[in-house]
Amino acid sequence: MFKFHVIGNPINHSSSPMLFKYIFKQLDIDGSYTKKCIKLDSNLKSEIDFFQKKSATGINITMPFKSKLISYADILDDDSIQTGNVNCFHFKNKKIYGYNNDVYGFSKMLNHNTINLAGSNNIIIGSGSSASSIILSLLKQNVNNIFILSRNRKSTNQIMNNFKNNKIKKLPNDKKIENCNLINCTPITLLKNQNFDIINKIPKIEFKNIIDINYKIENNILDFSCENKINGRAMFIFQALKSLDIWFESNISNKLDYNQLDKLIC
Incomplete structure (x- = not known):
């Protein structure tokens, strides 16, 4: 039996087990x-060693461990x-292969929704791991500007120093921004009555x-005027399919019907 897991904290909200159970049945x-909730003060090396000893083929990693676990690959x-x-980790030949499938998932989501962001301005809410992935995807699509809106100055500066790209800026206070998209990369829409x-x-x-990378929305806090609004359901599905292809070292996901996966997550 192939063994896979998703780890994070919190993790109860994750639909990954349901999605992959369906995928395995179809294929x-x-x-x-x-899914496994990892304590924030856990010895992360011990956690990874545990999965390897249990002969896991791979794991998915969600917040807040995406940046913390990269050093173990x-x-x-x-x-x-x-x-x-x-x-995403792939355990193979006693080595750990690490992947960022969020960049791919976001780009595929835009293509799926026929959204072209080339030449656009973009406000990113958040400055964590997800924001960093979305920013890289935006840079690949040749956007005009990326404005970061975050209360965490340290992580904002880290992103700017990491990419060293003059398209990435802190959101100015008094500037009218045209041709602009709003992209939420935080969990604020997952929480009720906040x-x-x-x-x-x-x-x-x-x-x-207005793009919310979360796929389970619990409030309407991003109720701003816009031409188009989408959530992160497609991104979630596409990054999962990418993990599947990585773990089985083939384009096995091509055998699946995206529309059926989408209905499952709705």
């Missing part, structure tokens, strides 16, 4: 996929190196697209 794969893909975080001061700093403009 007639003898596999299991479970023996080999990294280019997107992991550029962003400084991983969301007030977030950072929302008040978002300019009151007509956005082209």
Whole structure:
């Protein structure tokens, strides 16, 4: 049996086990996929060693461990190196291969929704691992500017220093931004009945697209005027399919019907 896991904290909200259970059934794969909540003060090396000793084929990694676990990979893909975080490990030949599939998932989500961001301005809410991945995807699409809106000055500066790209800037206070998209890379829309001061700093403009990378939305806090609004369901599915292809070292995901996966997550 192939063994897979997803780790994070919190992790109860994850739909990954349900998604992969369906995928394994469709592809007639003898596999299991479970979720495990990792304590924030855990010995991460011991956790990874545990999965290897249990003959796991791979794991997915979610917040807040994407940047913390990158140092345990023996080999990294280019997107992991550029962003400084991983969301997929493949255990093979006693080595750990680390991948960032969020960059791929976000780009595929845009293509799926026929959204072209070339030449656009973009406000990114957040400055964590997810924000770093989305920023790399935006740079690959040749956007005009990327404005970071975050209360964490340290992580904001880390992103700017990491990429060293003059397209990445802190959001100015009094500037009218045209042809602008709003992209949420934080968990603020996963929480019910919460007030977030950072929302008040978002300019009151007509956005082209409002994109929330979360796929389970619990509030309407991003209720701004826009032409188009999408959530991160497609991104979630595409990054999962990328993990599947990595673990089985083939384009096995081509055998799946995306629309059926989408209905499953709805």
